[in-house]
Every structure is written in structure tokens, then in C-alpha cells.
Amino acid sequence: MNITRSKTAPKEPAPRQRRKQARPQELLDAALALFVDKGFAATRAEEVAQRAGVSKGTLYLYYPSKEELFKAVVRQTLGALIAEGIELVDQFEGSSADLLGCLIHIWWERFGNTPAAGIHKVVVAEVRNFPELAQFYSDEVIVPADRMFGNCIQRGIERGEFRPMPLHEAAHSLMAPLLFMVLCRHSLGCCNICGGVEVDPELMLKTHIDLVLRGLEVRPSAAAP
Amino acid sequence: MNITRSKTAPKEPAPRQRRKQARPQELLDAALALFVDKGFAATRAEEVAQRAGVSKGTLYLYYPSKEELFKAVVRQTLGALIAEGIELVDQFEGSSADLLGCLIHIWWERFGNTPAAGIHKVVVAEVRNFPELAQFYSDEVIVPADRMFGNCIQRGIERGEFRPMPLHEAAHSLMAPLLFMVLCRHSLGCCNICGGVEVDPELMLKTHIDLVLRGLEVRPSAAAP
Amino acid sequence: MNITRSKTAPKEPAPRQRRKQARPQELLDAALALFVDKGFAATRAEEVAQRAGVSKGTLYLYYPSKEELFKAVVRQTLGALIAEGIELVDQFEGSSADLLGCLIHIWWERFGNTPAAGIHKVVVAEVRNFPELAQFYSDEVIVPADRMFGNCIQRGIERGEFRPMPLHEAAHSLMAPLLFMVLCRHSLGCCNICGGVEVDPELMLKTHIDLVLRGLEVRPSAAAP
Amino acid sequence: MNITRSKTAPKEPAPRQRRKQARPQELLDAALALFVDKGFAATRAEEVAQRAGVSKGTLYLYYPSKEELFKAVVRQTLGALIAEGIELVDQFEGSSADLLGCLIHIWWERFGNTPAAGIHKVVVAEVRNFPELAQFYSDEVIVPADRMFGNCIQRGIERGEFRPMPLHEAAHSLMAPLLFMVLCRHSLGCCNICGGVEVDPELMLKTHIDLVLRGLEVRPSAAAP
DNA sequence: CATGAATGAGACTTCATTCAT
């Protein structure tokens, strides 16, 4: 009897506990929305707190500064995605073309087509005024993402699926148009500019993948008569 | 006679006079550089004044607020360019394809390849926080530019050079890639991302024009046997 | 029997019990150390709790405010010492000179040469910003200590050992140099200032007592022929 | 007539100008009073501004931070005094004993007996929480003052007026009691403690100088019968 | 016209204290 009796059952956390566990996520969500909406500098810490339903002080209980809050948002949205991608590249069994297609579709579904993509706009726009964030973003996002796509292409080359080419450059040819599109989609100004013509992202994605894969693949070249 | 006139020569203004006349331009130049570098919100009025070599008060003598200063910069860089373009469209005598190519080259030389292009980045990034500027930019830049390119295409259609198509959409297909490129070039983050692969803008421009013109032109359409 | 009693043993308190009883002392120790180190205002309540190994809330369970905590520290260090001194004065059987020497040695060993002495520095430095603490310190420390030394001197006078003199003034002549020294020892700045010359406190104490006792004693006055 | 007419007489500054010139001093005066009264940390920037009759922003126009304001106060009160003292030592023509007496009297009249002396209390009390100020005070006050008094003693030794002794230690024996007294006088707590007995500073000063000079002088040693 | 001193609203961040669990 004694044995089974655990003094204070820790299974179902009390409401307060549950609240506490949810806080970081709630704050990150609020921060993401506001950063994307107004930019980094123009987002007030108190606003983030209010949107998350807590007081100013509580925000600082979880994140020691606005910069750290931003970093946390980046880590959660971009960092996690990249980590997942890297694992996918390492473990993937199929063809490299499939791997690339898979990567990009994940990217699109989990980032590109998500409010989180607005983060990129913020970085592009404000990073000059916050050198520490610039360094962070480079270290945490740009370099790893570059490496991830580079690895994917390298895999294709090593397996004889892709023809040899510089990894870094190929990776950027791959991502730049996608980032452009995302930048455009998350900028109000650009939305106005692009007006009614609004590229269909899904179609654009498909086309781009096709295009890139064709560029990468080892061609039988000229074929037979 | 000439001699006595020298006192208040209206032709060659005295140094002081020349200085005074140059003020607005000096202020606009300083403002453009700083807005592009740091963004709208992060640019301090005093900094603009210093860079132009005047005192803070003097800046407000010429422009009643930071927003008005920004508008003036936009008007001078984008507005003037568009006005010129409109006149060109109205007066052009050659083929519509030539007109379009001419327009875009002017755009590139006088704006796209100029620090002024950074203005677009600023607008994209911050316009949400300054609704009045958003409206202004739309009225003063987006709509007229849209109309200008639309008119150019319409001219081609009316003259039977281009095949019929929706003007608005065609205009955006024309400009969006160029704006993307410019956005990229003026964003430090994007420069990092694009790394060594750096698109050659001149080549991109040429290719794009070819592409668009081919899309616009009235094709004999495979046709007969 | 013994075994079953272990549950709520009243004699030897269970670890938990012992812990609870020790709490106030642990908190006071932590508070003393931090108050001396950083001053009253700059010491954070949470830090005190952490140093005592409890949570912030627990601190407030024992002391309703930071001021009350400070008072408790003062009472325990200075108040207890003075109470002891008063009892000593009341019960002492030997000569008044011995009593005075005894008092000062106790003061030195139990307070002056102890981190607790830093409290005095804190009071001197910050008491102006906390009038309630000023009143408290005066009531609880200054006045009783003054009375204690005064009583000691009065005893000497009444017994014919010391010559008549104003009690209050004598008491202060007695203590001021000691407090000066202690103030100096517990101030980092002063330590720098006094540099290599560092008074030897024990020697200083001895000398001072000699000096004061000589000043107090009834002298045969120039001697007779 | 024309000759005497200087277009904008720059002799008597306009009220605004006069105001501007006086500002730094007014701010330093206000800051000195408040720092001495409440300590460094407890003094609010806005309070200093108010006492000087200006707004919060104006204070920051003259001093970029509270720490810099404090440094400026120290420089003006202590730094200036030390600079003067050094010059006095260099130029003095009389005996070294006179020089020493002169130095100390200046010190007393211009610092010790002035509200400025409270600065020392503040440093002693709070310097631990502001390491940068600690370094500054050491560099700007303690070391130079030490050197100044050391030079004075060295001068006496070189001229055969004082007997040889370690300069640093002698300097501190000289100053420590004076600083103690000043510390005491500027601490409310200490004033309470010292109660009615209040050392007469002038007398104390005189006695101390006599004492030190006696200690320094070359003695004919016991003399002859 | 030109200056630059002055203002004050507002942003980030800290911390003593409370209170639901």
C-alpha cells in the first residue's frame, strides 16, 4: 500500500502548473505575431506581455530581454526546423531528388506558409541596427541552413544522382527565390505592390523544384539518334 | 550697367544664397542615406541635420516632421522618376518594345542601381507602423508606377505590337522580379544569404526584359504548314 | 516502541523539523552577509532567500518585509550583544576598570571583529533613506548601548573608582574611535585608502582601553610633598 | 557711429546664453547635494534635474548618465582640489612643515568643512555596487591625493626637515583620521551616535597637525645636559 | 533664416511583495 502511494501525485499538473508550462509558448506566439507585424524595434515588450495575457514583469521572468525573446522566437521557428531538416538529410533513404523535394515541402508547410516566415522580413529590415542579432541569425539560421541544403546536394553528387557543382552556390540558387517570395508575401507594402497578380505559392514552389532538379540532375546529354 | 548689377545678381547667387538654395537638397541627400542605412524609425532627426551640416532646428525649418522629410525623399527619388517615365511614355515615338526597354533601363540607372533603391526596403519593412506613409507611398509611387507601365503596355496593345492582356497584372509581372532583386541588394541580411552567388544585375535585367517582351509580343503562333 | 515513535519524535526533531527551526537563523545569516556586502537597498530579497536555500515566498513567511528582516538582523547581532552587556554590568563583581575592559573585549570578539560589524556601515550609509530604520536603530542600539556604557561608568563613579564626569560624553569618547575603526575595516574604499598602513586592531583596542581607563581613573593628583 | 556699432554685441551673453553657461554648475550643485543626502543609487536623475530647475531631458543633455554625473561631481570637488594642492606643493617656498599645515587647512576649508565632503561617505558606502566608479575614484582621487601628500613629505625629507620614512604610510597616517572625522560628520547616523560630544573639528585639526609634525620632524634627540 | 537648449512622453528593465497551489 505504502509503495503505491506517491505523496503528491505529479501526473496531472495543477492549473497553475499547466499555466506555467504553457507560458513560454504563449509568449513566443505573441512575440512572433507582433515582431512580424511591427518589426523588432517597434514592438514594445509590454505589448507582447499583454497579448500573451500576462503583465510586463512576467515576460521578463521568462526572457531576460527583448533581444533574448527575439532569439527564442528565431530558435523555435527556424532553429527547430533546421534541426529537423538536418536529421532528415542524415536518415533519408530515397533518392536525393526526393529528399530535396521533401525538404522544401517541409520548409514551406512549417515555415514559408506560416506567420513565422515574417521573421525573415524583420531580420532583413532591421538587422543592421542590432548587430548582436545579426550575428545570432547568421550563426543559428543562415549557416546551418546553408550547410543542410549543401549536404543534401552533396549527397546527390556522391550518389551519382546530381552532377558535380559548387555546394554553396547551388544551395543559394535553391533558396533565394523561395526567400524572395516569402519576403514579398509578408510585407504589406509588397502585397499592395503585387496587387491582384499574387503568385500562387504552391505552383511557384512546384515549378521551382522542377526547375532546380532539372538543373541538378545528371543528364544523359543529347541522347541517341 | 552690368557692373552695378553685381550687387544682387540673380544669376549667380552669392555663396550664402547658394548655400541656402542647396539646403533642401543636402538635407534630402542626408536623409536618404540614413533612412536607407538605419530605417525610418531608427534614424534620428538630429543625425540627418548633422550629416547635412546644419542644426536640428534648421531641418524642421524645411520639413515640419520626420514623416514629411521621408515623403520629400520619396517624392524626389521615386516621384520624379515616375513623372519622367510618364512623359517618356507620352512622347515616345518608337516601338513599344523599345519603349519598355528604355523605361526599365532608366529605372535601373536612376533608381535601381542607386542608394535610393534602399527606400523600397524601408517602406516594405516599416510601412505598417506608419499608416500615413503607407497611404502616401501607395498614392505617390505604386499607383502611378503601375499606371505608367500599364500605359506602356496598353500603347503596345493599341498599336498591335502586344497581344491583349490585363494591364495591371502584366505590369506587376514586369516589376516584381526587379523589385525583389533590389530588395535583396539593399538588405545586408540578404547579401549574406545570397553569399557568393550574387546575381549579376545587368544580366538579370537583360534576361528579364527579353523574357517579358517575348511574353508580350504578338506571336505568329506556330501557324500554318 | 522507539521505532514507532520516530515519526513525530519531539525530542530530536526530524530533519524537516530541525530544518524549520533553523530557518530563521539561516535567513538572518544570509541577510547579514548580503546587507553588509551590498547595502540595504541593493540587497534583493530573492538573493537572501537563495543564499539561505529557500524560496522567496518563504522569506516573507518569516519576515513580512525587507525592513523587518533588517531589523531582525540588527536585533540579533547588536540587540543581543547589548542585552548581554547590560546583564554583565548588573552582575559584575570586580572593579569597574575590569568591567569596562571586559565589555569592550566582548564587543570586539562578538561584534567588532565579526562580519556583523558591517551593519554599522550600512546604517551610517543608508539610514537617511529609511527613516523608520533610523528610528529603530537609535531606539534599539544607540540609546541602549549608550546607557550600558554610561551605567558602567556610573558604577565606577559611585564606587569611587572613576572620577565624576558626564556619562553620555564619556561613553561616546569610549566608543567613537572603535566605531571609526570598524567602519573603516568594513568599507572596501577605506581599505584601499588605508592601504599598507592597516592599523592592528588588537593593538589599537588595547591602547584605547588603557588610554580611556587612565582618563577615567581617580588620580592621586600630582602627589603630596 | 558705424564704427562703434557692432551688429550683435557678444559681450554680455543673452539670458539664454547665460543660462546655458550656468547649467553645468547648477546641475553639479544639485547632484552633489542629493548624492550626499541620499547616496548614489537612491538619488533619482529626475530629482537632480528638478532641483536644478530643469527637466529630466536637460540633465542628460549635459551628462550622458548618472555615473558620468557622479564622476563630474567628483572631478569638480575633489579633482580640482587635488590639482590645486599639487601645484601648491610644487611652488611652495617655505618650510615643509608650513607646507603641510597649509595643505591641510586648504583641504579643510575647501573640502572637509564643505558639503562636498559627503562624497567620500557615498563612495565608502556604495562603491562596491559600482565597480567602475570605484576604479574612477581610485584613479582620480585616492592615488593623486596619496602622491600629493607623499611628495610633500618627501620634500621635507630631502630638505632635511623631516626624518626619513616610508612616504605612502606616512601620508595615510596623516589623512586617515581626517577622513574618519569627515565620514562621521557627514553621516546622520554617526551624528546621532556622537551625540552631544561632537568633536570640535578645528581643534581636532590643529591637534592632529601638531601631532603629525612632531612625528615627522628631525629631533635633536634627547639633547645634552 | 539659423541655432541649439529645453522639454516630456515613452521605452526597457528591475524588484519588493502577494497569493494560488
Place this chain on the structure above:
DNA sequence: TATGAATGAAGTCTCATTCAT
């Protein structure tokens, strides 16, 4: 009892804008 999450007042510092000279 004990915890530690939550609060909000308060403090430092910035900067667009005004205005006396």
C-alpha cells in the same frame, strides 16, 4: 508550511519637436 509565478510601480535613458535668441 513552502513554493515560485505573477504583478506593477518606479527608475534610467532616448528622441521628436518647440521656441527664445
